[in-house]
Amino acid sequence: MTKRIEDLKVIGNKHLNNDFFILELTCDTKFPILAPGQFAQVRVDGSPETFLRRPISIHDVDYERNTLKLLIQIAGKGTQTLSELLPGDNLNIIYPLGNSFSMPAENDNILLAGGGCGIAPLLFLGKYLKSNGFVPDIILGFRNKERIIEFEDYLQIGNVFITTEDGSMGEKGYVTNHSIFSTQNYDRICCCGPDSMMKAIGEYCRRKDIVCEVSLENLMACGIGACLCCVVNTTGGNLCTCIDGPVFNVNDLKW
Ligand SMILES: Cc1cc2nc3c(=O)[nH]c(=O)nc-3n(C[C@H](O)[C@H](O)[C@H](O)COP(=O)(O)OP(=O)(O)OC[C@H]3O[C@@H](n4cnc5c(N)ncnc54)[C@H](O)[C@@H]3O)c2cc1C
């Protein structure tokens, strides 16, 4: 797919809580068809310490309105600077980058599992699955009730299960502790979040012979396969997360 470098226009910056915000962006030209799991390399202007672009997943796209959304967690200087963007500002991105989640088989029972900023690509994926006739289960993990975001949006695409670390909503604990893993039978699990969560879910899927795709959030610099800083060890050798991923079948990963 052709890569584009574009100045997008910020049309909204909605702060969901102290950690997360959503940038809504538009473009003078029509957005290309994007695939769930793909990401953009976002330039952080006015911040000399963050000269490297930051990788951010496609969170949502509305082709009719020609808008694109990025859900961003403030992790450091770069994302902090992005959180201060205002409507009318420009945001320069390189996109679409990386591969995507694969299409499930007909009648697959699907679970989407996300934690932290890993929930970002799952909304776009869920909408894509819904438009193709699937009704996935979705499990999202948060620290506490106050930090739950976009619950209503995920409800539009499937059955939503929540875990909170303090038990203030949903089941107490981490995503991987939730009872659906012992009560439901899935054919496919798509996962994005902290490595420990993806590894635990990957291990569960291997044991149960469930297809499992994980979207890795390795540190990146160039985002286009040039610097090799995002290399991951796979059964096919060392691959770049930015061009061969970020989505991998867990069976291909040497974790
Ligand atoms: C393919 C991909 C898609 C991503 N999608 C999203 C997204 O949709 N929304 C979102 O909020 N974040 C996403 N991330 C993570 C995001 O890129 C980082 O949080 C961001 O680059 C941090 O930049 P910073 O300047 O704010 O923080 P920095 O000052 O660079 O780092 C602050 C802290 O965050 C840690 N960190 C930096 N990059 C990562 C990373 N990739 N994974 C885990 N920890 C990191 C650093 O080690 C450090 O401890 C994605 C990462 C990848 C690789």
Ligand code: FES
């Ligand atoms: S980030 Fe440079 S090769 Fe992947």
